[in-house]
Amino acid sequence: GAVVSQHPSRVICKSGTSVKIECRSLDFQATTMFWYRQFPKKSLMLMATSNEGSKATYEQGVEKDKFLINHASLTLSTLTVTSAHPEDSSFYICSATIQGTGANVLTFGAGSRLTVL
């Protein structure tokens, strides 16, 4: 079946540095990907919709300059947390839709846990 791969699964960085998280659709093309943030014991908060070849659409309250999203190809979207601070520590999850099957069901990556020291 369709798989969405996220890398890295875990990353630790120093405050002030930038971190890039990759989200890849394996064996299928994804014109749209979604980025979520999940706090411990909390639900998933939609951060932005990533559209291949165009600018991402951010949800209200999400800083687009802090969380840079690039969707340069049909199989890759990246989330860059710029000038990371401890409050950015979280679990980041991406998802993609399998186009062309008629199902339009989201497939999720396993997530990337970011810890900012």
Add this chain to the structure above:
Amino acid sequence: AQSVTQPDIHITVSEGASLELRCNYSYGATPYLFWYVQSPGQGLQLLLKYFSGDTLVQGIKGFEAEFKRSQSSFNLRKPSVHWSDAAEYFCAVGDGTSYDKVIFGPGTSLSVIP
């Protein structure tokens, strides 16, 4: 805007017992509804979905859910729980512009007693 509530933060059941996880939504039109399960270290997995038609939906792993428009509910059920069902369960609703974009409920954590 649409929203989803899951009244039970945590539920504990004995293995073999029946299970019902509650979900209520707020949306003006017919919603697209989903149940996902999240196990530690794994991505979210779709259990079942409702778009239209039969209001009783069968999913994977023996789960089913019933859409009740009058109650704005989409409760998840399983007749006999297995220890491997212990996980976090999320109800979600499509936002109506497309059912690709979904909004998640707060989740219900399920513990299973052997």
